[in-house]
Amino acid sequence: MADDAGDISPAEIIEEGQELDPHELGIELPDDPQQAVQTLLRAVVALRLEAGSYLEDLQRVAADFDNYRKRVLREQSQNVERAAERVTRHLLPVLDSLDAALATDSESPTTDRVLDGVRGTRSLLLDILAEEGLRPIPSVGTPFDPTVHEAAIAPSDGEGTLVVTTEMRRGYTLHGRVLRAALVAVDHE
Amino acid sequence: MARAVGIDLGTTNSVIATLEGGEPTVIPNAEGQRTTPSVVAFKDGEVMVGEVAKRQAITNPDRTIRSVKRHMGDSNWKIEIEGKSYTPQEISARILMKLKRDAEAYLGEPIAKAVITVPAYFNDAQRQATKEAGQIAGLEVQRIINEPTASSLAYGLDKEHDHTILVFDLGGGTFDVSVLEIGEGVFEVKSTSGNTQLGGDDWDQAIVDWLVKEFKNEHGVDLSTDRMAVQRLKEAAEKAKIELSQVAETGINLPFITATTEGPLHLDVKLTRSTFQKLTEDLLAKCRSPFQQAIKDAGVSVSDIDDVVMVGGSTRMPAVKELVKELTGGKEPHMGVNPDEVVAAGAALQAGVLTGDVKDILLLDVTPLTLSIETKGGIATRMIERNTTIPTRRSETFTTAADNQPEVEIHVLQGERQMASANKSLGKFNLTGIPPAPMGMPQIEVTFDIDANGIVHVSAKDLGTGKEQAMTITGGTALARDDIDRMIHDAEQYADEDRKLREAAETRNQADQLAHQTDTLLKEQADQLTDDEKTAINAALGDLRSALNDAEATTETLRTKMDAVVTASQALAQRLYQQQAAQATQTEEDSAGPAADDDDVVEAEIVDEGDE
Numbered sequence: 033m034a035d036d037a038g039d040i041s042p043a044e045i046i047e048e049g050q051e052l053d054p055h056e057l058g059i060e061l062p063d064d065p066q067q068a069v070q071t072l073l074r075a076v077v078a079l080r081l082e083a084g085s086y087l088e089d090l091q092r093v094a095a096d097f098d099n100y101r102k103r104v105l106r107e108q109s110q111n112v113e114r115a116a117e118r119v120t121r122h123l124l125p126v127l128d129s130l131d132a133a134l135a136t137d138s139e140s141p142t143t144d145r146v147l148d149g150v151r152g153t154r155s156l157l158l159d160i161l162a163e164e165g166l167r168p169i170p171s172v173g174t175p176f177d178p179t180v181h182e183a184a185i186a187p188s189d190g191e192g193t194l195v196v197t198t199e200m201r202r203g204y205t206l207h208g209r210v211l212r213a214a215l216v217a218v219d220h221e
Numbered sequence: 222m223a224r225a226v227g228i229d230l231g232t233t234n235s236v237i238a239t240l241e242g243g244e245p246t247v248i249p250n251a252e253g254q255r256t257t258p259s260v261v262a263f264k265d266g267e268v269m270v271g272e273v274a275k276r277q278a279i280t281n282p283d284r285t286i287r288s289v290k291r292h293m294g295d296s297n298w299k300i301e302i303e304g305k306s307y308t309p310q311e312i313s314a315r316i317l318m319k320l321k322r323d324a325e326a327y328l329g330e331p332i333a334k335a336v337i338t339v340p341a342y343f344n345d346a347q348r349q350a351t352k353e354a355g356q357i358a359g360l361e362v363q364r365i366i367n368e369p370t371a372s373s374l375a376y377g378l379d380k381e382h383d384h385t386i387l388v389f390d391l392g393g394g395t396f397d398v399s400v401l402e403i404g405e406g407v408f409e410v411k412s413t414s415g416n417t418q419l420g421g422d423d424w425d426q427a428i429v430d431w432l433v434k435e436f437k438n439e440h441g442v443d444l445s446t447d448r449m450a451v452q453r454l455k456e457a458a459e460k461a462k463i464e465l466s467q468v469a470e471t472g473i474n475l476p477f478i479t480a481t482t483e484g485p486l487h488l489d490v491k492l493t494r495s496t497f498q499k500l501t502e503d504l505l506a507k508c509r510s511p512f513q514q515a516i517k518d519a520g521v522s523v524s525d526i527d528d529v530v531m532v533g534g535s536t537r538m539p540a541v542k543e544l545v546k547e548l549t550g551g552k553e554p555h556m557g558v559n560p561d562e563v564v565a566a567g568a569a570l571q572a573g574v575l576t577g578d579v580k581d582i583l584l585l586d587v588t589p590l591t592l593s594i595e596t597k598g599g600i601a602t603r604m605i606e607r608n609t610t611i612p613t614r615r616s617e618t619f620t621t622a623a624d625n626q627p628e629v630e631i632h633v634l635q636g637e638r639q640m641a642s643a644n645k646s647l648g649k650f651n652l653t654g655i656p657p658a659p660m661g662m663p664q665i666e667v668t669f670d671i672d673a674n675g676i677v678h679v680s681a682k683d684l685g686t687g688k689e690q691a692m693t694i695t696g697g698t699a700l701a702r703d704d705i706d707r708m709i710h711d712a713e714q715y716a717d718e719d720r721k722l723r724e725a726a727e728t729r730n731q732a733d734q735l736a737h738q739t740d741t742l743l744k745e746q747a748d749q750l751t752d753d754e755k756t757a758i759n760a761a762l763g764d765l766r767s768a769l770n771d772a773e774a775t776t777e778t779l780r781t782k783m784d785a786v787v788t789a790s791q792a793l794a795q796r797l798y799q800q801q802a803a804q805a806t807q808t809e810e811d812s813a814g815p816a817a818d819d820d821d822v823v824e825a826e827i828v829d830e831g832d833e
Contacts (some may be wrong), residue, residue, distance in 0.1 A: 095610040113493075215448075
């Protein structure tokens with residue numbers, strides 16, 4: 033906020049009946065009243081033009097910002113789509129391997145080998161997701177920490193530190209941020 | 222200057238928003254979420270708020286407080302924690318503190334002032350308590366405003382005069398209907414009604430119950446006693462509910478949901494929208510009577526309602542939308558992309574007005590329709606897209622479409638269609654006195670400038686001679702809402718047809734250009750060609766020209782003829798290319814300077830006056 037009128041606030045200046053001293057305002061006026069009026073009128077016109085051009089600049093900057101904002105929003109949603117495309121492409125081998133598992137002849141005694149394959153597929157998936165920044169949240173045996181653990185079962189009374197006793201569903205962080213808290217049962221140590 | 226924010230301090234969730242460039246923007250919390258659960262917990266002198274407090278709730282039930290909003294203003298309500306007694310405003314302040322702290326971290330600047338919303342039915346004591354909560358949190362509460370008022374502000378309804386507005390707010394856990402009247406920029410709440418125990422969570426629960434029942438019927442296993450299964454069912458139910466807002470049927474697939482002695486069991490069912498709507502009929506019916514009560518208490522009739530505003534994530538459900546439409550006699554409601562953020566957005570706008578961030582002179586308009594100019598082949602080449610905020614300016618350089626073309630016509634169009642003739646003509650002028658030059662050489666800079674009042678200035682300048690012509694169009698943007706809607710609708714309806722027409726015109730332009738280039742090549746490189754080659758190229762070129770002269774020739778025909786010309790002149794092109802490459806190496810060695818780049822000339826060409 034510009035405060036160049038010294039100690040006088042705009043409201044005070046505009047206020048009716050207030051006597052303004054040109055010297056206090058830092059304005060030089062000719063002694064002849066007629067000339068003084070002309071000087072002031074000229075100044076008013078100049079200031080009007082100046083204010084108009086400032087307003088126009090301001091409106092243009094505001095509109096530019098608004099159009100920029102619209103473009104950024106559009107680009108953001110495109111980026112999200114592109115990011116999804118990359119992750120999805122990396123996941124396709126998992127799908128291939130599951131398809132292969134299902135293509136095995138259900139009549140033949142290969143359950144163990146199919147299970148082996150499912151295990152392999154799982155570790156393939158974990159590797160891909162780890163590359164994306166996914167980490168499992170340690171739970172069983174660690175102290176209960178609500179920033180990463182969600183308690184589903186807890187003792188109704190008792191004292192002492194709460195520790196995780198059972199992991200009901202694993203939690204994960206993505207780039208250090210909680211993607212899903214681990215669903216756990218807790219008890220006193 | 223410290224920033225002002227708007228806060229929707231909700232029963233189950235809270236949202237904080239601020240103005241960025243005059244637009245309300247929701248600020249995500251430290252966990253990256255746009256809403257923060259209104260849950261506070263105390264543990265060993267530590268205070269937890271939001272998702273974290275929710276996760277530990279079961280381990281610490283006596284010191285975890287949910288829905289404190291329901292106790293606001295109740296001077297008898299106190300909670301004793303670790304030897305200290307807390308009032309509802311002190312608990313609420315903890316939520317506000319987290320919102321403030323996270324928002325400050327996100328924005329990188331302090332937050333001092335806030336507008337906080339409350340339900341319209343809150344009494345003075347409840348409002349006072351909310352204000353105190355803000356003060357305890359270190360906020361200067363500029364104003365406490367009603368939630369339905371905030372929602373109406375978010376849709377700009379404060380500009381209306383003597384309007385009756387109905388706000389239908391179905392959130393996660395509460396349901397409110399309010400009737401407001403706006404006169405001279407002031408909102409007055411005429412009536413409120415609702416159900417404090419009805420919300421989107423009930424719709425989720427209906428799906429969970431159905432899944433449990435279906436599974437029990439099929440497998441004889443009760444999933445409701447299995448905590449992990451219930452957790453998965455809840456998440457799947459919410460997902461299904463959201464999907465059914467878009468599609469008529471969705472699959473709920475939860476492999477290995479449980480295990481018996483006989484092995485694993487999987488849940489895989491289809492849920493159709495109609496089944497879902499049958500399951501939740503009773504919930505929907507509960508919305509009816511508060512609606513009718515609110516209308517009755519306001520002393521208005523349904524036909525008096527000018528605007529309907531939808532708030533809360535649950536209003537996304539098609540059945541809810543239909544119900545509101547039915548109850549309001551078919552009125553199209555105001556509904557944004559994020560109905561659960563509307564209240565906070567409106568509060569942020571109010572905060573902006575009170576802080577002076579929102580100035581009338583900066584309430585800028587947008588262009589209702591696209592502005593284009595006609596280029597060769599009758600194509601509408603877009604200069605300023607629809608919904609661009611004004612004032613704005615854009616320049617693009619065009620060229621001529623024929624050799625020695627003395628003038629170009631600038632034909633200004635308005636509308637969304639791809640072809641010039643389907644759009645509305647706003648005016649045309651000619652830029653004359655272009656010195657004789659081969660087609661594609663002159664550079665004509667066309668500038669569109671729309672000022673804050675919607676007045677369009679179009680100018681065309683020959684960059685070679687500096688000669689300029691201009692035109693001003695007033696009132697071009699002042700179209701009736703119906704006309705704008707019709708033009709946008711037409712563009713969507715004829716999108717396919719228009720695309721084909723445009724493709725045809727573009728192909729024709731390319732064919733024309735190819736014929737011209739081949740002609741030049743034949744003249745300039747006559748000595749490089751064998752007689753056989755000349756005959757072949759001339760024959761193909763003749764074919765292309767007759768196709769071009771035939772207005773009925775299809776895009777496919779033109780493409781085939783173009784291919785023939787390219788094939789016939791391939792040998793020549795290759796020879797020339799090799800020679801040029803050799804020359805280029807030579808030149809590079811000689812001058813070692815940068816080659817003169819072609820100027821950035823846009824391919825489209827201004828329609829030639831003579832073509833018409």
